[in-house]
Amino acid sequence: MIGHILVVDGGGTKTAASLYDVRGDELASVMAGPSSLTQELEGGCATIAAVIEQLLLQTRTEAPDCSIVVGVAGAGNPVQRQALAAGLNAYPHLLITTDAQLALYGANLGRPVNVITLGTGSVAMQLTATGDTRQLGGWGFPIADHGGGAQLGFSAVQALIDAYDAGDIAQSPCLLALQDKIGTTRCDILAWVRQAKAKDYAALSHIVAQHSERCTLAHELMLKAAQAVDALIDKMGRDNILPIVLLGGMAQVIYPYLSQQHRQRIIPTQGSALSGGVLLAKKELERGPHGRRQ
Numbered sequence: 001m002i003g004h005i006l007v008v009d010g011g012g013t014k015t016a017a018s019l020y021d022v023r024g025d026e027l028a029s030v031m032a033g034p035s036s037l038t039q040e041l042e043g044g045c046a047t048i049a050a051v052i053e054q055l056l057l058q059t060r061t062e063a064p065d066c067s068i069v070v071g072v073a074g075a076g077n078p079v080q081r082q083a084l085a086a087g088l089n090a091y092p093h094l095l096i097t098t099d100a101q102l103a104l105y106g107a108n109l110g111r112p113v114n115v116i117t118l119g120t121g122s123v124a125m126q127l128t129a130t131g132d133t134r135q136l137g138g139w140g141f142p143i144a145d146h147g148g149g150a151q152l153g154f155s156a157v158q159a160l161i162d163a164y165d166a167g168d169i170a171q172s173p174c175l176l177a178l179q180d181k182i183g184t185t186r187c188d189i190l191a192w193v194r195q196a197k198a199k200d201y202a203a204l205s206h207i208v209a210q211h212s213e214r215c216t217l218a219h220e221l222m223l224k225a226a227q228a229v230d231a232l233i234d235k236m237g238r239d240n241i242l243p244i245v246l247l248g249g250m251a252q253v254i255y256p257y258l259s260q261q262h263r264q265r266i267i268p269t270q271g272s273a274l275s276g277g278v279l280l281a282k283k284e285l286e287r288g289p290h291g292r293r294q
Helices: 041-059 078-087 099-107 149-166 173-182 186-195 198-211 216-237 251-257 273-286
Strands: 004-010 015-021 026-032 066-072 094-097 113-118 122-127 133-137 244-247
Touching (some): 004 041, 015 041, 026 041, 041 066, 066 099, 066 273, 078 094, 094 273, 099 113, 149 186, 173 186, 173 216, 198 216
Antiparallel strands (some): 122 133
């Protein structure tokens, strides 16, 4: 008899996990670092396994008593999903999906909705009245994810390099702040770029946002990112009148730069990705006992 639900929400910046009773009341929670399977497959799998084990030990819950739902960036890739499933094969009641899927179900508490998630990356998801889902974007950094934090930070570093060569970094408060983070010399900048990952570029996006009202360059970078998000919304919402929910760490800073037409359709989120995971787990429980799922 399954008496608990454990949900993991893993992304490119952080991992959140909570344990619930079957009613959906939270009993315990933990936070950890990034677990995106796309960014670092082995490390992501290890992080997810660790938070699950921590919650089970902390609450003295046995694995057979727990329905586990893992939503993680990169799980849409079958190879990466199989690697995670292999690492979690000790858990008999397991559902692996994407973090976007968790956010989709949580955003409007299982009701039809368009969800645009703007974090390290960017992805659009739609939940229809018939329960069907559709995804656009979410291809990953650096090939796509325009409008996400990593791409915004990447654009800012490109601007920094251009300004460095032109000798006019001092003209931009945003670029001066970026220099404080990644270095003031050519060697410093090259060393940072060589080791930088998506999460490192995403961390720089907040510097751009903070300077967007008093720095012309930062303002232009924010407008460019918002245009990419507008395009993503156009693709997802052009054939429906469903409400739109913006999620993720970049949602609030991008919102003012979006078109008025799109802002008028945006509603507040009704639940979290973790609550979306609880809804998915309950759907699985209603279908009867289930074994390993991927």
